[in-house]
Amino acid sequence: MRTLGAEIDDTGGMLHCRAARLRGREIVLSLPSVGATENLMLAACGAEGTTSICNAAREPEITDLQNFLNACGARVSGAGSTTVVIEGGHKLHGCTYTVMPDRIVAGTYLCAAAAAGGTVLLQGAREQHLATVTAVLREAGCDIVSDSAGIACVCRRRLRAVRPVRTAPYPGFPTDAQAILMAALLRSRGATVFEENIFENRYRHVDELARMGADIQVSGRTAVVTGVETLRGAPVRCTDLRGGAALCVAALAAEGETRIAEIGHIDRGYERIERDLRALGAEIERIE
Ligand SMILES: CC(=O)N[C@H]1[C@@H](OP(=O)(O)OP(=O)(O)OC[C@H]2O[C@@H](n3ccc(=O)[nH]c3=O)[C@H](O)[C@@H]2O)O[C@H](CO)[C@@H](O)[C@@H]1O
Ligand SMILES: C=C(OP(=O)(O)O)C(=O)O
Known part of the structure; x- marks a missing residue:
């Protein structure tokens, strides 16, 4: 500037x-x-x-x-x-414009289906914008097909661990999908290595996921997620936007009730996450 x-x-x-x-x-x-x-x-x-x-x-x-x-x-x-x-310098005028579909919201709902098991159809989502995320979910065992209408994802099996996930500027794996993918893999078979290369401090969700029984070891920019048999619901707190979404994804895969506090973080990036997850069959409600 x-x-x-x-x-x-x-x-x-x-x-x-x-x-x-x-x-x-x-x-x-x-x-x-x-x-x-x-x-x-x-x-x-x-x-x-x-x-x-x-x-x-x-x-x-x-x-x-x-x-x-x-x-x-x-x-x-x-x-x-x-x-x-x-x-510069051209006079601007109003217009009517349709903003592109939110690829990180799409990635979140794919990870939610992967975590909980089941099927999701994301109308309007564009796989070319989240190819690195769908590639990892396929590697983990999800069946994903896409066309101009959207992306469909079916997850029936327990997920398996995947090769190291390294965040990078686009077209690399998005840092915004790191926490939500991590949440989806908490109950996978085997261990997955994450490497966060964009933000210095983007593992704040890890302590919250640990309350639910997750096994995650963090060292600097690396986090190793070892899948556990079961997660249990717990009172947890959003640490940031995607960390908060990750808690929702993990809660879907956990036994019992999870209470997620400080959801204002989630509301910054999801129009009404509870409406969308409820439409997919989740038992989720907003408590004022
Ligand atoms: C509102 C919005 O669109 N936010 C996105 C945007 O954030 P945002 O644009 O804020 O992210 P930046 O790319 O600016 O910053 C990423 C990291 O790089 C560091 N940095 C950045 C510039 C610089 O000159 N030096 C430096 O060290 C920052 O401190 C930060 O740790 O891009 C991020 C990376 O794709 C996404 O996670 C965010 O969702
Ligand atoms: C980090 C994000 O946004 P912000 O930079 O606005 O916190 C995000 O979109 O995941």
């Missing part, structure tokens, strides 16, 4: 941002960050001249944002590749 001409003051844990006018520039990101790429795309639309974002994130949401901005009259190209180019 400073490269584009913004003044940013970050004292006292607050960001004060000001910009009389922004000028397009070439920006090289040190990491292909989703939030950095999206914020720069938005800012560059209002800048004079052309901005190139090099080492840009390639997540499908970046392409979706490009398509939306272009539908509003912006000139954005390159999304989905490592360089996004924005020609």
